[in-house]
Amino acid sequence: MERTHLPLPTWFMAIYLIATSSKGVSAMVISRQLGISYKTAWFLCHRIRQLLADDDSTLKGIVEVDETYIGGKRGRDAKSKHDSDDDQPKGRGGSRKMMAVTAVERDGNAKARRGRTHSERTIAGAVFDWLDRDAVHVTDELPAYRWIGKRFPAHLRVNHSKGEWSRRDPLAVVCAHTNSVESFNATIKRAIAGVWQWFSIKHADRYLRELAVRWDMRRMSRMERFDAVLGSMFALSLSWRALTA
Structure with a gap:
């Protein structure tokens, strides 16, 4: 104030x-x-x-990590009327949407950060900043997560491209799924579409x-x-x- x-x-x-x-x-x-x-x-x-x-608190226990793209349905070469083209990272498939890296503790807290590119360095920076080194890392099958997961005691993955949404391995103590982080991602998109309508990538x-x-x-x-x-x-x-x- x-x-x-x-x-x-x-x-x-x-x-x-x-x-x-x-x-x-x-x-x-x-x-x-x-x-x-x-x-x-x-x-x-x-x-x-x-x-x-x-x-500065870290996420502990079972932590699900994902990435999501936020934005409208502009053409791949169209420029925003609000942001300069330099502020619009080029996502997968040539889309001009903002990428956000998100992580959620199961039944716990969440963290989110804007990512300029869909790169291993961007995702790894967020994961290593947020997750406790003893956490169980749960993700989908994105290749970037494979070497990141090796830094943690356990890394569980689900293959969404094959219709796999939840899996319990015989030797795993916990169920592999990313339902929690996807639920958080859905709240982000609902808030943008239903509350703010639009916001600058800068903020x-x-x-x-x-x-x-x-x-x-x-x-x-x-x-x-x-x-x-x-x-x-x-x-x-x-x-x-x-x-x-």
């Missing part, structure tokens, strides 16, 4: 709306409900998302962190979520210059 011109009740109402919503709240809704301009609401939402910044990490933190708080009550966000009020503030740079 450093150098804010908004009254505190406006801040608290915005924090409550964002923290307690199931999939997020758009700046347009915040603008209408709080009686402020869209520009002010957009800046306010991003400053609140800064409070939801991911911590993608901030939106993804919000969705991951909301996933982590899914079993909390409304007031517990509100208190959890207020507990992060000493985070580094986000200036307008930094946001629009």
